[in-house]
Structure formats: C-alpha cells, structure tokens
Amino acid sequence: MLEAQNLAARRGFAELFKDVGFRVKSGDALVVTGPNGTGKTTMLRMLAGLSAPTAGEIRWNGRRVEPFSAELRAVVAYAGHLPALKDELTAEENLVSLVELSGTSAPRADIDRALDAVALSHRRSLPSRVLSAGQRRRIGLARLLVSRRPLWILDEPVTALDAAGAALLARLVHDHLDRGGIVVAATHQSLGLQPSRVQSLVLGETVPA
Amino acid sequence: MNATAPSTATILASVPADGALAGVRWALARDLKLAVRSRAELGVQLLFYVIVVTLFPLATTPERNLLSTMGPGVLWVAALLASLLSLPRLFATDHADGTLEQIALSPYALEALVSGKIAAHWLTTGLPVVLLAPMLGLQYYMDGESLTVLAAGLLIGTPILSLLGAIGAALTLGLKGGGGLLALLILPLYVPVLIFGAGAVDAVRAGLGATANLSLLGAGLALAVVGAPFAAAAAVRIALD
Numbered sequence: 102m103l104e105a106q107n108l109a110a111r112r113g114f115a116e117l118f119k120d121v122g123f124r125v126k127s128g129d130a131l132v133v134t135g136p137n138g139t140g141k142t143t144m145l146r147m148l149a150g151l152s153a154p155t156a157g158e159i160r161w162n163g164r165r166v167e168p169f170s171a172e173l174r175a176v177v178a179y180a181g182h183l184p185a186l187k188d189e190l191t192a193e194e195n196l197v198s199l200v201e202l203s204g205t206s207a208p209r210a211d212i213d214r215a216l217d218a219v220a221l222s223h224r225r226s227l228p229s230r231v232l233s234a235g236q237r238r239r240i241g242l243a244r245l246l247v248s249r250r251p252l253w254i255l256d257e258p259v260t261a262l263d264a265a266g267a268a269l270l271a272r273l274v275h276d277h278l279d280r281g282g283i284v285v286a287a288t289h290q291s292l293g294l295q296p297s298r299v300q301s302l303v304l305g306e307t308v309p310a
Numbered sequence: 311m312n313a314t315a316p317s318t319a320t321i322l323a324s325v326p327a328d329g330a331l332a333g334v335r336w337a338l339a340r341d342l343k344l345a346v347r348s349r350a351e352l353g354v355q356l357l358f359y360v361i362v363v364t365l366f367p368l369a370t371t372p373e374r375n376l377l378s379t380m381g382p383g384v385l386w387v388a389a390l391l392a393s394l395l396s397l398p399r400l401f402a403t404d405h406a407d408g409t410l411e412q413i414a415l416s417p418y419a420l421e422a423l424v425s426g427k428i429a430a431h432w433l434t435t436g437l438p439v440v441l442l443a444p445m446l447g448l449q450y451y452m453d454g455e456s457l458t459v460l461a462a463g464l465l466i467g468t469p470i471l472s473l474l475g476a477i478g479a480a481l482t483l484g485l486k487g488g489g490g491l492l493a494l495l496i497l498p499l500y501v502p503v504l505i506f507g508a509g510a511v512d513a514v515r516a517g518l519g520a521t522a523n524l525s526l527l528g529a530g531l532a533l534a535v536v537g538a539p540f541a542a543a544a545a546v547r548i549a550l551d
C-alpha cells in the first residue's frame with residue numbers, strides 16, 4: 102500500500118502543490134493529471150524516492166520511506182521521461198543491463214519472452230541509437246516486465262507509443278494490477294482500466310497556474 | 311495473457327541486493343563495455359597525454375640535464391590534465407540519458423555502483439597513462455631507476471586522481487560550463503598527489519630513496535578509496551534531487 106500525506110512541492114519560490122494526500126491499495130492504480138507545470142513529474146519523482154518532498158510524508162506498507170531509502174529501492178520501478186538507454190548497446194544488452202541493475206537475475210528465457218511481448222525480438226541486436234522513440238519506449242516496457250517490482254511509477258508512459266504499443270502498455274498495467282501490484286502514472290491518455298481500480302489525482306486545482 | 315507474466319508469488323517479494331560486490335561488478339563491467347564500444351574517445355585522451363608530454367622538449371631545449379630534471383613534473387602534470395579531460399563524462403552521460411536515475415534507484419548501494427564506475431574510469435584512463443609513462447620518460451633522458459619510480463608513483467597516484475575527480479564530476483553534474491568549474495574544483499585537490507608523485511622521482515635522483523613519498527601516496531590512496539565513493543554518491547543524490 103502506498104500512502105501520501107500533506108505532500109507539498111516547491112520549485113524556487115513557486116509552490117507547485119500542497120496538502121496532497123492519497124492511499125493506493127495493492128491492485129489499484131493512481132492516475133495523476135493536471136495542466137503542464139503543476140508538478141506531476143515532481144510528484145512522481147517524490148514517490149519514486151528521487152526527490153525529497155518540501156513537506157509531508159510518503160508511506161509504503163505503513164512505514165515512512167525517505168528518498169533513496171533501501172525499502173523503496175527494493176520495490177520501485179521508475180520509468181521517467183528519459184529512457185535510460187545506452188546508444189552503444191543493443192536493445193537486448195540495454196534490457197539485460199537495466200534488469201541486472203534492478204537486482205533481478207535475468208534468465209535468458211525471461212529476456213526473450215519480454216522482447217517478444219514488446220515486439221522487439223527482430224530488433225534485439227540493433228544498437229539502440231537506430232531504434233525509433235517508440236521502440237526505445239518498448240524496451241522500457243520490457244524492463245518493467247522482467248524486473249518484477251510491485252510499485253510501478255510511470256511518467257507519461259504513452260508518449261511516442263503507437264496504438265499497438267498503447268494497447269500493450271494497458272495490458273501490462275492491467276496484469277500488474279491483477280497480480281496485486283500498484284501503478285502510479287502521470288498520463289492524459291486513458292490506460293483503459295476498470296474505473297473501480299483507478300483513483301484520480303488532479304494537480305493544479307488548488308493553486309491556479 | 312501471455313507467458314511473460316511473472317507469478318503472483320514472485321511479484322510481491324522484494325528483490326534483495328546480494329552484496330556490495332555485485333554492484334561494483336555491474337558498474338565496472340558495464341562501463342568497460344561502453345568504453346570498448348566507444349574506444350575512439352579513449353584514444354583521443356591517450357593521444358592528448360602523449361602530445362602534451364612531447365611538446366615540452368620541443369618547446370624548451372634538448373639539453374640533457376634540464377630535461378631530466380623537469381621530466382617527472384611534466385609527466386605528472388600531463389597525467390593530471392589527461393585525467394581531467396575524461397572526468398566530465400564520468401557521470402554526465404548517465405545523467406543525460408536517465409541511467410543515473412536508475413542507478414540511484416537500484417537496490418545495490420549507490421556507493422558500490424559509484425566505486426565500480428571509478429574503477430572503470432581508472433582502468434580506461436589511468437592505467438594506460440601509467441603504462442605509457444616509462445616510454446615517454448625516455449624523451450627526458452630519465453634513467454631506469456627514475457622511470458621505475460615514476461611508473462610506481464603513477465600507479466599509486468592515478469587512482470587517487472580518478473577517486474577525487476569523481477567527487478568533482480558528481481558535484482558539477484547538470485551545471486552549464488561544468489567542465490571548467492570541475493578543473494577549478496579538482497586541480498587544487500590534485501596538488502598533494504602531484505607533489506609527492508613528482509617528488510618521489512626527485513628523491514631518487516638525490517639519492518634519498520622514494521619510500522617516504524610513495525608511502526604518503528599510498529596513504530592518500532587508502533583514504534581516497536574509503537572516502538571518495540561516499541562523497542561522490544552523496545553528490546549524485548544531490549544532483550538528482
């Protein structure tokens with residue numbers, strides 16, 4: 102269970118948001134929306150433990166977690182704006198490298214299946230620099246699939262994905278929730294989830310832009 | 311859906327980090343692999359070192375005594391500059407493509423991952439400098455014993471350059487004109503390494519033996535190995551916040 106209480110964020114003198122609170126149960130998703138510049142990315146970085154909240158606290162399974170804490174690092178899979186891919190490595194090498202970095206062993210069969218699932222099997226040996234933006238995103242999806250983390254934090258996950266990619270993402274999120282995982286996503290496109298499982302958080306309402 | 315789904319049992323089990331060594335190994339192996347893939351850049355740094363060292367005899371004098379006196383100093387200064395040339399990229403490329411975020415969120419200790427990156431930096435930029443130094447020293451009429459002590463000093467000293475440099479590289483992450491600032495920040499910290507390293511060769515030439523200088527360098531290396539990864543890791547966290 103992921104909880105937040107009285108979260109606030111500040112960038113310089115500008116207050117992005119304050120008094121934000123929510124509770125996401127296992128198997129539920131939190132979709133963060135709001136106009137540009139209202140702090141969606143900041144909020145997600147806080148939840149991932151990359152950034153310290155100006156005020157408030159974040160709890161994972163009832164225990165307060167600090168930025169970069171070991172508890173959080175063991176459970177979170179963060180997919181931000183930047184793909185974390187190395188141009189010099191192939192699609193497959195990038196995937197294996199990221200999965201190993203997340204502390205998961207990466208059996209060959211799992212890697213193969215994940216590349217199949219994101220329709221990149223035929224491009225696995227190409228250097229990442231020749232892949233399209235959408236294909237690079239798909240490597241990120243494959244990473245989520247293999248890394249087996251309970252908490253997914255996705256910042257604009259649909260960006261650059263085609264219709265099939267978006268459908269794939271929706272299916273991955275759906276399966277993840279089915280297995281008792283939690284997804285926090287900042288997105289304006291629908292992920293096609295059952296409304297009963299989705300909580301919505303709209304930023305930028307209390308503090309007009 | 312398909313067979314890619316991990317089972318319910320595995321997904322909620324959080325992944326334990328199997329020791330700091332695995333983190334060091336991951337970062338070391340990945341950075342070495344990347345270095346091999348982009349080896350042209352490494353060649354540029356080494357060539358820079360060779361050229362800087364070669365310029366001095368051309369610009370000053372072919373006179374034997376003068377060259378053998380200034381040789382160790384020139385080789386050490388060039389080693390500092392070569393180290394400085396490669397440092398900005400130590401964290402900056404990972405920062406720019408988002409890998410640094412994933413590194414900071416890895417269950418492996420960030421200090422271990424940073425240590426691995428520093429080790430890879432030394433192996434790809436420091437070690438070649440150590441190996442080339444005796445050959446380049448011949449241009450300065452240095453004798454066998456001086457060359458041995460020079461190489462020994464560089465072998466102990468260049469890891470200190472990578473370790474201290476990593477702190478500066480992490481502190482200047484994301485700054486515009488970070489490269490110049492990095493030089494201002496780090497070169498003063500390099501001064502003791504330079505003094506004891508070049509001083510070791512002078513001591514040998516004066517018949518005093520290099521033990522004292524090399525021991526002090528060794529002590530500096532021990533300190534840097536223990537302290538620098540923590541400082542650099544803390545600076546990386548600050549840069550990401």
